[in-house]
Amino acid sequence: MLSEAEIREIEGEAKPYASRKVACIGALKVVQKHRGWVSDEALRDLADHLGMTPDELDGVATFYSLIYRRPVGRHVILVCDGLSCYNVGYEDLLGYLSKRLGIGFGGTTADGRFTLLPVACIGVCESAPALIIDEDVHGRLEPPEKVEEILKRYE
Amino acid sequence: MKNGGNEKPLTGDFRADGMPLGIREYEKAGGYLALRRAMKEMSPSEVTEEVKASRLRGRGGAGFPTGLKWSFVPTDRKNPGPKYIMANADEMEPGSFKDRILMEHNPHMLIEGMLIAAHAIGAGHGFIFLRMEYWRSARAIERALAEAREKNYMGENILGTGFNVDLHLHTSAGRYMCGEETGLLNAMEGKRAMPRAKPPYPQTSGFMGRPTVVNNVETLCSVPQIIRNGAEWYRGLSVNGSQDGGTKIYGVSGKVKRPGAWELPMGTMAREILEEHAGGMREGHRLRALIPGGASTPFMLEEHLDVRMDFDSVQSVGSRMGTGTMIILDDGTCPVGMLISLQVFYARESCGWCTPCREGLPWVVHALKAIEAGEGRMEDIDLLLEQARLLGPGNTFCGLAPGAAEPLGSGVRYFRDDLERHIREKGCPWKKTKSP
Ligand SMILES: Cc1cc2nc3c(=O)[nH]c(=O)nc-3n(C[C@H](O)[C@H](O)[C@H](O)COP(=O)(O)O)c2cc1C
Ligand code: SF4
Ligand code: FES
Numbered sequence: 001m002l003s004e005a006e007i008r009e010i011e012g013e014a015k016p017y018a019s020r021k022v023a024c025i026g027a028l029k030v031v032q033k034h035r036g037w038v039s040d041e042a043l044r045d046l047a048d049h050l051g052m053t054p055d056e057l058d059g060v061a062t063f064y065s066l067i068y069r070r071p072v073g074r075h076v077i078l079v080c081d082g083l084s085c086y087n088v089g090y091e092d093l094l095g096y097l098s099k100r101l102g103i104g105f106g107g108t109t110a111d112g113r114f115t116l117l118p119v120a121c122i123g124v125c126e127s128a129p130a131l132i133i134d135e136d137v138h139g140r141l142e143p144p145e146k147v148e149e150i151l152k153r154y155e
Numbered sequence: 156m157k158n159g160g161n162e163k164p165l166t167g168d169f170r171a172d173g174m175p176l177g178i179r180e181y182e183k184a185g186g187y188l189a190l191r192r193a194m195k196e197m198s199p200s201e202v203t204e205e206v207k208a209s210r211l212r213g214r215g216g217a218g219f220p221t222g223l224k225w226s227f228v229p230t231d232r233k234n235p236g237p238k239y240i241m242a243n244a245d246e247m248e249p250g251s252f253k254d255r256i257l258m259e260h261n262p263h264m265l266i267e268g269m270l271i272a273a274h275a276i277g278a279g280h281g282f283i284f285l286r287m288e289y290w291r292s293a294r295a296i297e298r299a300l301a302e303a304r305e306k307n308y309m310g311e312n313i314l315g316t317g318f319n320v321d322l323h324l325h326t327s328a329g330r331y332m333c334g335e336e337t338g339l340l341n342a343m344e345g346k347r348a349m350p351r352a353k354p355p356y357p358q359t360s361g362f363m364g365r366p367t368v369v370n371n372v373e374t375l376c377s378v379p380q381i382i383r384n385g386a387e388w389y390r391g392l393s394v395n396g397s398q399d400g401g402t403k404i405y406g407v408s409g410k411v412k413r414p415g416a417w418e419l420p421m422g423t424m425a426r427e428i429l430e431e432h433a434g435g436m437r438e439g440h441r442l443r444a445l446i447p448g449g450a451s452t453p454f455m456l457e458e459h460l461d462v463r464m465d466f467d468s469v470q471s472v473g474s475r476m477g478t479g480t481m482i483i484l485d486d487g488t489c490p491v492g493m494l495i496s497l498q499v500f501y502a503r504e505s506c507g508w509c510t511p512c513r514e515g516l517p518w519v520v521h522a523l524k525a526i527e528a529g530e531g532r533m534e535d536i537d538l539l540l541e542q543a544r545l546l547g548p549g550n551t552f553c554g555l556a557p558g559a560a561e562p563l564g565s566g567v568r569y570f571r572d573d574l575e576r577h578i579r580e581k582g583c584p585w586k587k588t589k590s591p
Contacts, residue, residue: 016325026326060346064328064348065330066288066328082500083450083500084250084482087482087485088409118503120247121247121248123247123251123254124252126252128408128409135290
């Protein structure tokens with residue numbers, strides 16, 4: 001079941017658009033914000049609320065890389081694998097993180113703290129190599145050990 | 156945006172602390188005067204004519220003349236009903252970061268540009284289509300929209316003129332395809348961001364089937380200065396002899412001394428941008444090649460550096476200006492790895508509609524990775540060139556595949572020796588020297 005807060009926010013999202021269905025991406029993001037990810041059950045409830053079939057909504061949800069249809073950790077690390085980052089140390093950064101966290105792309109640490117995912121160029125190429133944790137952008141991670149200090153901020 | 160003479164109309168008023176300009180500060184710098192003039196003193200077609208005369212060309216990459224694009228929108232008499240203005244703030248092409256800088260520092264400039272564009276095409280609604288990862292931009296834009304609404308620059312009966320324009324922020328959820336203008340429209344309608352077959356073009360049938368103009372952020376930010384200071388002034392901002400008008404935000408990333416972005420006259424030499432503004436290569440690194448304007452533009456070599464960075468000139472050295480934000484390849488980075496990075500991006504972001512793109516790109520990635528791992532065959536090199544041709548213009552519904560083909564084709568031609576060396580030596584020479 002969608003919560004009252006979720007429904008209220010979804011209605012807010014839908015306001016500038018002709019119908020709730022047109023606002024379904026915003027609605028998916030509301031559900032994800034509250035629950036961390038979009039489960040099959042949440043997807044069915046939301047589809048119902050928006051007047052769509054679950055398959056129709058899932059077709060949209062699975063197109064967008066930042067809608068998570070599988071559980072993620074408390075914090076999501078999006079490592080930029082764009083070309084500017086590649087040129088100034090992306091591989092070292094990814095190697096360091098994978099080793100440090102014991103996971104590769106798509107993995108979540110056993111304690112549920114971090115999920116590691118790739119992301120296309122995040123538009124801070126002048127500060128490459130860069131990554132995002134939750135909603136924060138961190139750049140100039142050369143050498144990769146610099147990420148150690150940053151990880152501490154995300155329990 | 157001071158009166159004439161200021162050579163940095165896009166960035167000259169940025170605050171030193173990096174925070175966005177509030178509405179008061181923006182007004183003090185001359186902000187919203189252009190909107191006043193456009194809505195009170197100019198007819199929609201006069202605004203469009205002024206923008207045409209300014210020689211402003213779209214900053215989203217293709218360089219389509221902005222005034223001309225607006226003039227394709229049918230008038231109310233021919234097609235009554237809602238029309239839309241969209242700001243393309245998806246900026247996901249690797250190496251591009253100029254639109255973010257504009258939105259984080261001066262969101263009102265984008266809003267004013269959109270309102271003027273709305274007036275020119277008769278749009279009553281507009282959306283800023285923003286990629287999800289630009290949270291800072293989102294916060295700046297939300298605040299600026301509220302301020303503009305409160306001051307009646309936006310909303311109903313704007314400044315007592317009788318015009319109504321409402322703008323909203325739409326934040327996306329990832330995928331490069333959303334930046335392609337018809338993919339963007341599908342995403343706005345709550346669908347998968349597949350592109351649409353053209354024609355019809357968005358100017359006649361766009362958002363919800365209604366006439367729509369999609370413009371890049373930097374394009375729209377350039378509009379208020381044109382209306383305030385006039386087309387002639389704007390044309391005079393570019394380097395003498397450049398066919399394009401205005402200033403341009405150029406950027407440099409990679410192993411240079413001072414990576415960053417600078418507003419310079421349109422048509423500034425590539426060498427000046429790299430050597431003077433970015434400070435040249437880092438100590439101990441040499442320039443191998445560069446990509447002049449985002450990942451979809453062909454490679455250039457050092458011998459091509461003495462070229463003006465404007466839409467026509469860059470084509471004379473076999474590349475395109477694109478977004479004007481260069482990526483530098485140095486001699487310490489393997490060019491095969493660089494091609495893999497590019498093609499992995501395109502393969503992942505393909506929407507899967509067209510066969511050459513859906514099937515070809517994963518094959519290209521596979522072949523390049525095999526070469527990098529020392530398992531390639533000499534025949535693969537010509538097959539890669541063949542793929543670049545098949546991915547090229549005319550074979551697919553949108554520009555993603557041709558965008559992948561440009562650095563692939565030019566890269567294979569320029570770095571053929573390196574590819575051959577990987578095959579001959581059965582591995583990556585760069586990795587061999589690096590690992591213990
Ligand atoms: C795959 C693909 C992605 C694109 N991404 C963007 C983008 O993020 N921002 C942008 O302004 N234009 C992008 N474009 C170009 C747009 O389709 C369109 O040409 C542009 O927004 C028009 O604006 P302009 O006339 O002001 O340049 C993309 C094109 C393709 C084919
Ligand atoms: S070229 Fe690629 S991304 Fe563009 S429509 Fe075809 S399959 Fe989709
Ligand atoms: S390539 Fe990583 S921020 Fe642009």
